[in-house]
Amino acid sequence: MPAYLQSKYDITFHFNRAVNRIEYPKVYSGKNIYEADQIFICNGAEFETLYPEVFAESGITKCKLQMLRTVPQPGGWNTGPALSAGLTLTHYGAFQNLTSLAALNERYNRDMPEYVKWGIHVMISQNQLTEVTIGDSHEYGLVFDPFDREYINRLILDYLKTFVTLKDFSIGQTWNGIYPKLKGKTEFVSRPESGVTIINGLSGAGMTLSFGLAEEVVGQL
Ligand SMILES: Cc1cc2nc3c(=O)[nH]c(=O)nc-3n(C[C@H](O)[C@H](O)[C@H](O)COP(=O)(O)OP(=O)(O)OC[C@H]3O[C@@H](n4cnc5c(N)ncnc54)[C@H](O)[C@@H]3O)c2cc1C
Known part of the structure; x- marks a missing residue:
């Protein structure tokens, strides 16, 4: 660039x-x-x-996000387009006018409180090496624990497995990023x-x- x-x-x-x-x-x-x-x-x-x-x-405050990346998929296997699922509807403002959103939020608050607590919604996209990038969680504050929580990564992967079947779910890398949030x-x-x-x-x-x-x-x- x-x-x-x-x-x-x-x-x-x-x-x-x-x-x-x-x-x-x-x-x-x-x-x-x-x-x-x-x-x-x-x-x-x-x-x-x-x-x-x-x-x-x-x-302005800050947001810490945990993300994961799989090892390359076997045989150059291609996941196709980027994918997301129901939790994503509760995350982005673009969906805020959906009439069914209140009921969906109610359901997640009731059935998946840990996902709501850690601000988790799950999306994947694949890079040119066929690794699959998976994210993410959202924690808010001005100072964060430098360590990542394995528990959060597990929640992300558990939810991912409800709507995607990868050839290889082995994780090659995990990381966190921080951005300013208003x-x-x-x-x-x-x-x-x-x-x-x-x-x-x-x-x-x-x-x-x-x-x-x-x-x-x-x-x-
Ligand atoms: C994990 C994660 C996932 C994300 N996912 C998405 C996504 O899916 N879609 C999307 O649209 N956005 C996403 N974002 C957000 C996006 O990356 C940020 O909104 C974007 O990078 C903000 O751009 P920026 O130029 O304002 O700041 P930055 O990209 O943060 O750049 C700021 C730069 O300023 C430099 N700098 C700071 N202070 C000084 C100084 N005093 N002197 C000189 N240089 C300085 C820093 O070193 C840095 O290089 C994600 C961010 C993270 C962390």
Whole structure:
């Protein structure tokens, strides 16, 4: 992606430069100082480090997700499209207007309280190595236990087995990711000083929404 952006739009990237202060039009990274007409801060889950007061008042918190990945499927076996099941209907805002959602939530609260407690819904998709990526759980807070819970991974796999049969369920890797979360909103955009724009809080939809949001925010300047 950086190579593409560099060749197509002549963008210069400066990697491994932690920005520790901004005073428009200056951006400080230790002893390195950059200047810009427009500064966009998209610092993801490390949002406390720049303009901490703005973030403290934003209502933003964090979400820790546990995910798993199987070993490659035997013989290059293909799962086909990405798959999800009923729990996913209770997770995404896109389904909130379904008339049957209240009854579904009631059923999950009654029959699968541990799934509700750990914010689990289950989706899979396969990569080019035929490994199957499986997720995920959702825990909210500003500080998390660094260890993953085997119990959560087991809940995820147990539910997966109710709607998918893989050739090989052996898990090759597990991991957790953390993203900033702004409950009830799709993004956080703030202008703490003239020429500086903070864009954050895309939560679990940033890979999907970022390109459209970037176009919208830049278009408003
Ligand atoms: C487990 C998991 C599953 C997800 N699944 C989905 C999904 O299915 N669909 C979807 O649409 N989205 C998904 N997301 C969400 C998506 O990944 C995020 O919303 C998106 O990455 C946010 O993009 P961003 O550019 O705002 O922040 P990030 O991608 O977090 O990038 C922020 C960057 O800023 C850098 N940075 C921070 N502070 C500084 C500093 N002071 N100086 C310099 N650099 C700094 C960081 O190192 C990082 O590289 C998922 C996220 C996780 C963790």
